Amino acid sequence: MIKHVNVKTGARVDLIDITSEIEGLVEESEVGEGVCYLYVPHTTAGITINEGADPSVRRDIIHTLQKIVPRDAGYAHMEGNSDAHIKSSLVGTSTIVLIEQGRLQLGTWQSIFFCEFDGPRDRRVAVKIMGSKEP
Amino acid sequence: MIKHVNVKTGARVDLIDITSEIEGLVEESEVGEGVCYLYVPHTTAGITINEGADPSVRRDIIHTLQKIVPRDAGYAHMEGNSDAHIKSSLVGTSTIVLIEQGRLQLGTWQSIFFCEFDGPRDRRVAVKIMGSKEP
């Protein structure tokens, strides 16, 4: 079964830490060993795993993506959000995290971030947890 | 079992919408709930999920990737396609889409694109569908 995490983004480009919501769904699932699939059903957003402790890392990711893919660069697409589509393809719309002993096997410094590239908006992440119940 | 989708690309850099071919394989599989894994076995191509409605989005992705990773930039690799290898690592060689009620759970605007970075060529995408038969 697919579950959803709702995300309210606060700026045009924004990284939102959704780790605890995903951890909650893993606990609910009672899967001991398996894989957690995270999927973003939007074309101007993405998902990444990166450092969660220092918020300046998020800021640096956002600023650098803006430099690599500027908002205005003579794009053909007329909706003014081509940069957001391109960022989505660079960062990716899905990721996985392994599960063992009922817990996400994130590294010490890793958090899961929803990446908004054309907000602020109401968004969602589809979550599927597959595996066996025993730990 | 792994199935393959054959893709004929039409330019050196090209994004080809393969959504309907993948949907066909999901139907054939009769999997109701699961995961569809898409894997590109090439080193100068990739796969991405992005907007399918307006073809100008595809053009903007192609043009921006060309700006970020120019075709000629004094590369060491002598085959003249280093840019294509680099684009492959930025976009990625695999992706997943969740399946529910026997259908790919793509977002409203999402299509699946094979990304050619060193064409035109005959390419293929490996597709594996795992899950349970009941919807």
Next chain:
Amino acid sequence: MIKHVNVKTGARVDLIDITSEIEGLVEESEVGEGVCYLYVPHTTAGITINEGADPSVRRDIIHTLQKIVPRDAGYAHMEGNSDAHIKSSLVGTSTIVLIEQGRLQLGTWQSIFFCEFDGPRDRRVAVKIMGSKEP
């Protein structure tokens, strides 16, 4: 069960071919048909699949990533490794490879590379192999 591959990187930015280690784990697992999940639990590293035959491809990937995300660019994060975090999000922290007849279904020219962006260091890759035992 999750297995780990240990990787010793030799430079600040480095691509290490870990294909044979992953192939070894697939053989050990005796899984005939399935999926191999590769996960990097670090925030300044990544994983990619690309050409393994010519080492100059690796060098071109490294040099181009350095151009796209320079080491020094007035980052907010004070540890001097913001570029490494950003590269990690561009390349990604996980990938999958399909398994058939007990073997990784890599393309002819594909190798699996651990991507170090803030080394040299001792790193590791988490590997999970799921599938059925029969080939």
